[in-house]
Amino acid sequence: MSNVAAALIRSVRFRAEREADWRALEHIVTKAEKRGLQSLTFQEAQSLATLYRQAMASLSTAREISLDNALLQYLEALCARAYLAVYAPQQQLGGLMSRLFLTGMPGAARRLLPLILIAYLILALGAAVGYLLFQDDPTWYNTIVPGGLAGDRGLNATREQLMSAIYSGGDAGSGDLAAFASVLFSHNTRIAIFIFSLGVLICVPSAVLTFYNGMILGAFVALHADRGLLTDILAWLSIHGITELSAVVIACAGGLHLGQAILFPGDMRRRDALRYNARDAVKLAILAGVMLTAAAGLEAFGRQWIQDPAIRASVGIAIGLAWLTWLAFAGRKEGRAR
Amino acid sequence: MSPRPADTRRLLTDFIPPEGVPIRFTIAGLGARMVAQMTDILITVAALIAIMAALFFSDLLPLNGLLIVGALLFFAIRAPYYTLSEILMNGQTPGKRLSGLRVISADGRTLSAHAVTVRNLMKEMEIFIPGTLLLAGSDLDGWTTAMLLVWITILLAVPLMNRKRQRLGDMTAGTYVVNLPTPVLLPDLADDPAADRNHTFLPHHLDHYGRYELQTLEALLQVDAGALTKTARKIHERNLQKVAATIAKRIGYHRRLTEDEAESFLLAFYRTQRGYLENRKLFGDAREDKFHRDSPTD
Known part of the structure; x- marks a missing residue:
């Protein structure tokens, strides 16, 4: 074996020939990590790609030919760092947001339009059932509407009490911002979160909760109709309700889309189908969040400032149409990219 | 194993x-x-x-x-x-x-x-x-x-x-x-061919160990003795002597080692053993550890 001792062994030569390149890569990667990729000069950015591929090839070779642990550990770590630098997320925040609002959310809403329509249908069915049940026997109201939600607008409320609730703006006095916050944390937000996330359980909880939400709505409207306040309550509801109920419906559609992945995974594993469907479902969840925030703003500010039922209704409908226009037309040209 | x-x-x-x-x-x-x-x-x-x-x-x-x-x-x-x-x-x-x-x-x-x-x-x-x-x-x-x-x-x-x-x-x-891994490149212990002039090993000396023992020895030799405290250095030197004696006995090294040539012996052995194992590996005989003779693939 004396000839082995006389010459440099293969893995030593391998390392000696490439060490300078690795050091150069390490230098560039450190710079990119500390100051961001945009701080690299053109030369550096160019050599980052080349050196990275060379280092990966070296790692692959070294694993085969070298038993030098120092070298292997170094190359493993260097390649990992370089990989993270080369494949760093390169979105700009502004671009990300505008893409989300211009193509992401409207696109997802358009792709899942059937589900959204189904969710609307579920809500409408629930409302119809709630309304009819109330007409059949008003005591259903106490069963359907949870006590905390009804507040002083229970079954025994007089027409005057209901009137004052509609036209006082409810919880004024605690400050507009606080009212906004409390409205945002109200019943519907919690419901929307549950409706969305429980959709994973094969759609059932989403549909049931949406239906139930519709029933509450129906019974609530029926109570006011019974006291001869039908137009007033519709105007009162429409200013924020069109936005808010649509948000619940969209959350429901997102939940249904998740459940769809579990029910009908197609050729994929259920896990992968869920991950795939989550791309659009999450966009709907964010959309629902945006709409709920807007609805809370409308409820806390708009409903107190605007007292006339006709204006309330037209503002509500106008905002509803604005949502519709945005979702229907934004980013159509950019096409199918997800 | x-x-x-x-x-x-x-x-x-x-x-x-x-x-x-x-x-x-x-x-x-x-x-x-x-x-x-x-x-x-x-x-x-x-x-x-x-x-x-x-x-x-x-x-x-x-x-x-x-x-x-x-x-x-x-x-x-x-x-x-x-x-x-x-x-x-x-x-x-x-x-x-x-x-x-x-x-x-x-x-x-x-x-x-x-x-x-x-x-x-x-x-x-x-x-x-x-x-x-x-x-x-x-x-x-x-x-x-x-x-x-x-x-x-x-x-x-x-x-x-x-x-x-x-x-x-x-x-x-x-x-x-x-x-997040930190890349630290330790020196290559085998890049000085002059180091093992005093020790020569024969093929039958090198058949005893595998990758695992080699890399354990490398870890021991990579210790930077200059950075150690006085007592730690003493312990380190004693370890080197113990390991050198064990290896010499196991491989049936023909010469008795004096106390202060332990490190140079180990370095020479590391280098030769690594060249030998890497060569074996290239020929399809990857030796994982000292039990390589017992394993069926060998």
């Missing part, structure tokens, strides 16, 4: 970047993740307190309104904080940067904004929203509290249950949290 290094269990072996060469990241430990999480929570709470104090002293709001706005703000600060910092800081929040952690995409590609959003929204669902309800909701009945506690406990236990330490959010987003 040979003992394995302690962290091979936590090694991510199936992570393949587009170049097709697997990179072995180590999965982040739960301790490091806790530290990162605590740091992030501290930062968000500090931001919250600063804003709340500003609101409080500016007298814009009544006190009860302030509490509700605080709860809202906490969410409004926290959710974007995690998502944006992971997108903009390349898979790290400040807490993760502190404890050297990193989020990577399981498919080996760029970590997408979608994945980051999903894993952080799921974090809200898993821990923060039930946690906030539990801490802030004084009007909860016993059942709801118990349910929330069970929910949090189960979801905290999920990362303990799987080998890759994924939260539910990591699973749905397809991400791992890994340790």
Whole structure:
């Protein structure tokens, strides 16, 4: 074996020939990590790609030919760092947001339009059932509407009490911002979160909760109709309700889309189908969040400032149409990219 | 079989970047993740307190309104904080940067904004929203509290249950949290051919050991004796002598070693043994450890 001792062994030569390149890569990667990729000069950015591929090839070779642990550990770590630098997320925040609002959310809403329509249908069915049940026997109201939600607008409320609730703006006095916050944390937000996330359980909880939400709505409207306040309550509801109920419906559609992945995974594993469907479902969840925030703003500010039922209704409908226009037309040209 | 290094269990072996060469990241430990999480929570709470104090002293709001706005703000600060910092800081929040952690995409590609959003929204669902309800909701009945506690406990236990330490959010987003490795290049012990002039080894000397023993010897020889304290150096020298004597006995080395040539003997042996094993490996005879003769593939 004396000839082995006389010459440099293969893995030593391998390392000696490439060490300078690795050091150069390490230098560039450190710079990119500390100051961001945009701080690299053109030369550096160019050599980052080349050196990275060379280092990966070296790692692959070294694993085969070298038993030098120092070298292997170094190359493993260097390649990992370089990989993270080369494949760093390169979105700009502004671009990300505008893409989300211009193509992401409207696109997802358009792709899942059937589900959204189904969710609307579920809500409408629930409302119809709630309304009819109330007409059949008003005591259903106490069963359907949870006590905390009804507040002083229970079954025994007089027409005057209901009137004052509609036209006082409810919880004024605690400050507009606080009212906004409390409205945002109200019943519907919690419901929307549950409706969305429980959709994973094969759609059932989403549909049931949406239906139930519709029933509450129906019974609530029926109570006011019974006291001869039908137009007033519709105007009162429409200013924020069109936005808010649509948000619940969209959350429901997102939940249904998740459940769809579990029910009908197609050729994929259920896990992968869920991950795939989550791309659009999450966009709907964010959309629902945006709409709920807007609805809370409308409820806390708009409903107190605007007292006339006709204006309330037209503002509500106008905002509803604005949502519709945005979702229907934004980013159509950019096409199918997800 | 040979003992394995302690962290091979936590090694991510199936992570393949587009170049097709697997990179072995180590999965982040739960301790490091806790530290990162605590740091992030501290930062968000500090931001919250600063804003709340500003609101409080500016007298814009009544006190009860302030509490509700605080709860809202906490969410409004926290959710974007995690998502944006992971997108903009390349898979790290400040807490993760502190404890050297990193989020990577399981498919080996760029970590997408979608994945980051999903894993952080799921974090809200898993821990923060039930946690906030539990801490802030004084009007909860016993059942709801118990349910929330069970929910949090189960979801905290999920990362303990799987080998890759994924939260539910990591699973749905397809991400791992890994340790950021530090590249340190130690000197090559075999690059000085003059070192083993005094020692020559014959092929039958070199058939005893395998990769594992070689790399253990390398770890011992890589110790920088200059950086040790006096007592530690003495121990190190004694170790070298002991190892040299053991190896000489095992391989049947023909010459008796004097005390001060232990290190040069080991260096020479390391170099020759490595050249020999690497050669064997090239010819398809990879020797994993000293039991290589017993294994059927040999």
